Amino acid sequence: MxxxxxxxxxxxxxxxxxxxxxxxxxxxxxxxxxxxxxxxxxxxxxxxxxxxxxxxxxxxxxxxxxxxxxxxxxxxxxxQLTSGRLGAMLRDAQYTIALAALAAGGTGSRSGREVACAVIKEAGFDDCGEAQVLASLAALSGHSGGDPLDVDVEGGGLAVELHAALEPLAPHLLLQGRERLLTLGALVALADGRYLPQERAALAVVGRCLDLGTAQVDRLLEAATRAPR
Ligand SMILES: [Zn+2]
Incomplete structure (x- = not known):
């Protein structure tokens, strides 16, 4: 010592x-x-x-x-982060990624909403249901009461949230931990079918915030399409 x-x-x-x-x-x-x-x-x-x-x-x-x-x-x-702080940041990161992936693909798909809720619950928000998820998206869209579909991941509130939640966390995670977060976002995006361009764009933002290279992101998104649901 x-x-x-x-x-x-x-x-x-x-x-x-x-x-x-x-x-x-x-x-x-x-x-x-x-x-x-x-x-x-x-x-x-x-x-x-x-x-x-x-x-x-x-x-x-x-x-x-x-x-x-x-x-x-x-x-x-x-x-060095405390264990408590690291755990809280991981929860927030997983939550924000699920929201961003859901918003990018549109909240109209029931399976998309279900997978997003499952990812958020798995992060530790046990009693978070669809109503809370949709309310969060509406709040982030900048005009509460508006259509959550209007959330613009590239330039809007969710991009800001992704940067805030992921960038301070990334240096404290091993590669596997960062890859896992991106894969969770990919699974939300894939819940209602193949990737839409705006879903790929949102996941690219996630990858950049997590300090993953473009090739790494592409490989993980491809691998997620073969993962058992
Ligand atoms: Zn001590």
Whole structure:
């Protein structure tokens, strides 16, 4: 376990920082491997005699201490998402992709609505039904009460939603995780038959937001047509 700035204390004399806490929060502790509370601290190194600070030394160090395991880590450890945050972002991503794929193909198809709802439920929104899905689409179309079919995935509210939901998540997912999200969107698009041009366009936006190349996207969309429904 990294032990930042604990310094050496050998008998009489030692050098150890004196810490001040500036921020409290939650992070994924790389030491004990879970969502934990942390205190971000800065400190100045002190020359100590029998552990008592005698003389301040140069150099301010900054670190993060886990309140559970007391391990100290660099402040870079705060860049890792907590498990809770990652789970929430994955749920939102899956939801937004299902909405976008449904909107692109039109909400008139019953099988399309059913597959979109199934994907959204599987993401963790257990009580989300067709009514909520259609209401969300109407809200995103920018004129609530209007026709959800008017949602323009390329330039409209859903494109904004896709960028917001997917781009911050993409760097935290392995390739398989990003491919799985695109495939779920493809299955919604395929629910009412082969891909429409606007469905391909919407899925291309999904692929770009997930940092997948054009060839990768094409291969995944093709593979989805052969997947068992
Ligand atoms: Zn810990």
């Amino acid at each position: 990294p032990c930042l700035g604990s310094g050496a204390v050998t008998g009489l004399w030692g050098v150890r920082p004196r810490w001040r806490t500036d921020v409290l929060g939650e992070f994924f502790c790389p030491g004990c491997g879970g969502d934990r509370n942390y205190r971000r601290q800065h400190g100045r190194r002190w020359l100590r005699l029998f552990g008592t600070p005698i003389l301040p030394l140069g150099g301010v160090v900054r670190s993060v201490q886990c309140t559970s395991c007391r391990g100290r880590h660099s402040t870079e450890s705060l860049e």
